[in-house]
Amino acid sequence: MSFQIALNFEDGITRFVECRPDETVAEASYKARINIPLDCRDGACGTCKSRCESGSYDGGDYIDEALTDDEAEQGYCLPCQMTPHSDLVLRIPSSSAAAKTSAATFGATLAGIRHHSPSTVEFTLDADERDGLDFLPGQYVNIAVPGTGQSRSYSMSSGPTQRQLSFLVRTVPGGAMSGYLTERARPGDRLEFTGPMGSFYLRQLARPMLLLAGGTGLAPLLSMLERMAQQPVGHPVRLLYGVTGDQDLVHLDTLADYAEVIPSFTFEHCVADAASSARNKGFVTGLIDSSTLHDGDVDIYLCGPPAMVDAVRGHITSLGVIPASFHYERFTPAAVHETAEAA
Template sequence: MSFQVALNFEDGITRFIQCSPDETVAEASYKARINIPLDCRDGACGTCKSMCESGRYDGGDYIDEALTDDEAASGLCLPCQMTPHSDLVLRVPSSSAAAKTAAATHRATLAALTHHSATTVEFTLEVEDREALDFLPGQYVNIAVPGTDQARSYSFSSGPGQQRISFLVRTVDGGAMSGYLTDRARIGDRLDVTGPMGSFYLRDIARPALLLAGGTGLAPLLSMLERLAQHPAAHPVHLIYGVTTDQDLVHLDTLEDYAGFIPGFTFEHCVADAASTARNRGFVTGLMDASTLHDGDADVYLCGPPAMVEAVREHIAGLGIAPASFHYEKFTPAAARETARAA
């Protein structure tokens, strides 16, 4: 028997290794040719000190100078000493380059393409070596745009356990991937996928969780919900989904399905357009108060455009509440980034 250990490096690259209960994470890493920072191997120097964000383990033997009791209580650990009791997610304070590793590239085939609206497209890929493409729910990959020398970053909307991988994309005029998906994409096209990457991913649900999505920022939260559907949490999870117009709403039926079989999961949606027929008109902040945040005893996951992310952060600060943890991902269309750089 072995456990899966996700090593998330400070540059966002994630590598997965297998580790048996009788070997240390550092030993398993080196077997996989991943050189995490290490000096003593004896729990004496603290060089390999990392943060365990998910899972159970035996911390092993070490001296206080390498890892204090307070640090251990906060989730810090020494990979050179720890042995797993379950799957683990470790945040390693080193770049992937320093560990002499890199994100892998996988060949994939376009298997499905759905135009939800004039501005929202969903596409699904079949990956040749699907078993080799592990990821944490919430992470993203870089996808090469066929017929160009460009690539775009998209969060998985599918869960890690699903055979096919899916993505939810907002199309923009002049966008490289937007042009491909709108005008040229054909089922059977070949694409290269590189990853996984990103530090925005679902941690262990140790308290109530609030998920906030703006537009196609719903994608990584769908991946998280698929994970929770397979491994239900013991705490309530609430999602607030906001869009600009009624035409931007997607996957409400999927959210209804999740609400039916994920214990403790609820959701609301809102539309900014005053002409909307939605029950809630306005922004996600209008559906957030102290009770939604459990007076701070909540983990917040937020994905949306920069303006939304900043508005939510200001709103929470205005409530005088500091969530137990706050994880967020901003997304900006590549065309907008290039325009900003030119300006």
């Protein structure tokens, strides 16, 4: 028996290792040739101090100078001493290069393409080595655009256990991936991608959650919901989804399906266009108040274009509510991801 340990480095690259209950995370990492920061190996120096964001473990033996009681209560740990009781997600305070590792590259076949509207395309990939590809729900990969020498970053809308990888793309005039998907893409095309990457991913379900999506920023949140559909969720989960026009709305049926299988999940959508047929017209900020934020006892996941992300952050600040955690990701038309964490 072994557990899966996700090592998320400060440059956003994530590597996965298998760790037995009777070995430390550091030992398992070194066996996989991933050199996480390490000096003493006996819990005395604190060089390997990391933060566990999901899972349970035995912290092992160490001295206070290496890890204080307050740090341990906040989820900090020493990989050189800890042994897993479950799958774990660790944030490692070094770059992947310093650990002498890097993101993996995979080949894939374009399995399908769906044009939801003139502005939104969805495509699916069959990865050549799917069993060797792990990712955290919410993460992204860099996909090489066929025939261009360029690459673009897209979050998976599919969950980690689904065989096919799915992506939502907002098309833009002159865009490299937009041009490929709307003009040249055909099922059977060969593509290559690198990953997984990103620090925008689902953490442990510890309190009520508010998911906020702008446009194709819905993609990583769909991946998170797929994971939640496979495990008990003991807290309310609310998703607010905003788009510019009715034609930009996608996967409302999918969200309704998740509401059937995740008892605590509810969602609403809004459309900025005043001529929309949607019940809620305007922006997602109009759907956020102190009760939506559970007076701060909430974990927020926000993904969308920069203007939307900044507007939501500003609105929450204006309400005077400080959430327990706030994870957000901006994306630009060129699909360059910028992830951050607040609170």
